[in-house]
Amino acid sequence: MAVEYYTVTENEDGQRIDNFLIRHLKQLPKSALYRILRKGEVRVDKKRVKPEKKLVLGEIIRIPPIKMEAEINPPDKPAIASESLLAVLEAAVLKEDEQLIFINKPSGLPVHGGSGYKLGLIEAFRQLRPNLPYIELAHRIDRDTSGVVILAKSRQALTELHTLFRDGKIDKRYKALVAGRWKHGRQHITMDLSQEEGSRQKVQVVEEGEGKVSETIFSSLKNLHGASLLEAQILTGRMHQIRVQLQNLGHPILGDDRYGDFALNRKFREMGLKRLFLHSARVDFTLRATGRRYEIEAPLPDDLKEVLINIKINAVER
Structure with a gap:
């Protein structure tokens, strides 16, 4: 690899140099990346820079010749989308x-x-x-x-x-089919959540002050036979937030193989539910830079629509 010169564009303006290099030199280990920064081999407008240096539009970055790890041990070819x-x-x-x-x-x-x-x-x-x-x-x-x-x-x-996400300026709503009849109307739920000990893939409700605060507003859209269709407006973005809160409230999401009721999941599988019934249905926000408002709705997928129809049919046949 020869010396490379890169002119900072609008997409890099304000970005840290180390984050730019992490993206630009994807096959280079981070330890090597910070080493070439420390040694001054990376220059911005011919000057040595520290990792926290923020790039400015029009600056020229000098990237030294680097023997990539990929040249020594070629990685697996990237997956190709069908x-x-x-x-x-x-x-x-x-x-x-x-x-x-x-x-x-x-x-x-x-x-x-x-x-x-x-x-x-x-x-x-x-x-x-x-x-x-x-x-x-x-x-x-x-x-x-x-x-x-x-x-x-x-x-x-x-x-x-x-x-906007951090400041709670994006209205984000989900649709979820849950077990049982929802009798709470519109309910604002606040719970502290933390990862289960020994697991990075599962979350639990903990005592106040012992985890990260999660907030959701749940509203009933429709009561069905043995289930309820809810709207969930999330006010925070914690991992598995909606799923764990509903489990804790005694209304687990149907089709949830991690936090759900497994016996009920089997029952609703017979009605065509083969996956988690949770759908990101709507976002609404305004970009401050342009003043443009986005109100985007994603229609419920056909497989979930079919489940709702089958539940109604099953109730009539009973």
Whole structure:
């Protein structure tokens, strides 16, 4: 690899140099990356820089010749998205403009690769839009959850979305089918959550002050035979927040193989429910930079609509 010179664009303006290099030199171990920074081999406008240096539009970054680990031990080839997956994602685009892309993510597809999955939504979408210089996830939803996912097409848009999420300025609502009859009307729930000891994949409710605060407003949309369709407006974005809160309230989400009622899951499987009935249905927010308001709705997938129909039919046949 020869010396490389890179001119900072709007997408890198304000970004730390170490974060830029992590993205730009993906195959370079972080220890080696910080070593070349420490030795002054990376220069910005011919000057040595520290890892926390924030880039400015128009600055020129000198990246030294680097023997990549990938050249010594070539990694596995990146997973290639199938034509059928690319077609599904193309059809799943709810809205796209110069700043953002909204996708109705199918259930079963992780938002990014890792943890046993070589390919996620973001990797596949980059293959679908190879000419876009920048695409990043603005937030995450669980692999088994379907519905709205937001992608940013610039670093500025991504940074603003992160700020809006942090400040609670994005109205994000889900639909969930839960066990039993919901009798609480509209209920504002606050619980402290923490990861279960020894598990990074499961969360539990803990005493106040012993975990991270999670807040959700639940409202009843429809009572069905043995189940209730709820709307969940999340005010915080904790891991598995809706699923754990509803389990704790005695109304686990149907089809949930981690926090659910397994006997009920088997019963509703006979009515066609083969996965978690949780759908990211709506987002509503305004980008401050442009003043543009986004009100995006993702229709309930056909498999979940069919479950609701089958529940009604089953109730009549009884």
